[in-house]
Amino acid sequence: MGRPHSRCQGLAPSDRRAWGRAAAFVLIAGWILLSPAYVQILGRRSRFVRPWVMFRGSGVGLVDAEFYLRQPDGTLVPLDRFATLGYAGPSSAPDEVRRIRGEEGLRQATQSLAEALGTDADLRVRARLAGRRGWVPLADPSRPPERDSDRSGP
């Protein structure tokens, strides 16, 4: 923005302060520019080095799930799981209900909905897990979902 107006001042080599500043600049700039390589390129871990890695862990392990009620004619009607569980909306539900974490969380969420709907309801789920390398399919609405009660032994 605009022309550079700053003034450059010559420095005598004997100026200790200037040399100290130059050394400090090289050290700090080197740290700023190169230290992330220790983690991001060499793959090492250190609590003293800040890698600039964003969006890598955010959301990993969460489940993107859509619930449906299967009608006798085979059509799938979307289900509002918060309303079904008695919440006014997502914001009024506790976090463990709002966010479904992992396969176990999906089983528990499905179980809660099935209990709220009653035994006659044909509950179906389409779900995928936010995995480290991409989406992992968990449930398909063409088949009845796995519930917590399915895992209990005889």
Place this chain on the structure above:
Amino acid sequence: MNRLRAWADRLGAWALHTEGSTRSSALIRIGLAATLWTRWGRDLMPAHNPSFPWPFWLALSASFYLSTTLMFAGLFSRPAAVWAGLTALTLYGVGGQADPVVWVSHHTYLLAFATLLCGLTPCGSSYSLDRWRAVRRAGRRGQAPPPERGNLWGLRLIALQVTAVYLWSALSKLNGRFLSGPSLEYAFLSTYLTPRPVPLPGFGAVVVGLAWITVALEVAVGVGMLFPRVRRWVVLPGLGMHAAFYVLLPVRTFSVTMWILYLAYFDADAVHEVIGRMEGEPPEGTGSHAPPDPQTRGWS
């Protein structure tokens, strides 16, 4: 060889030997102090002790409030900024034991480290109690007020830090999970409880486009902001990108921190002139300004 030497000389002049107005540094000091309060002020209240030993917590809390208050007011500005930066880095270092979400993230590290670097800028020579005391002292001696000028090597380090954030961040995004969309969808899922906050057909393609635009912008802004001719083209997209992050995702103070630190890229005397014009000051050449220096042209 001569060309390389000339380039190195220009780089050295830009980095170490540039004198300029201190107003940019002062604005960064004030902005960072306010951002520190926004980020940690509530968390550091005595009532919110996150299971640290009480004396340690009290010392950290007192150190934070005292140093940031001095920094904001501009009293012993540079030592106060170093003090506040070291306090914030301590919070970053030990806070993970209490709550990694609140204390340990790239947001908090950038804020803390930039505050420390602010202590290397002439941030007390404008808009500060330090300045007010200096003007009064000069008045008592019958002298003119001291010029608002100083060496800008600290501002250069802040600019390099912002560039490093962009370039390393772009490098970390060069993978299939980010460029094909899932990473952004995960962030939406975490924030909006759905990876498709906008229920439009083809939103998946929009997310892929956003991912590529983000990486391209990070490289363009990170490098381009260093060069005046390119800066004019990348500054608004860069500000817009951070505005979008702030509105769409829970990035907290990261966006405003980056906005404040953008000041470090701009020619300090140009910023001084703009502020002076707004305040009705006489134009360039009649105040504390120095004539343009061809050696730093193209860098500052």
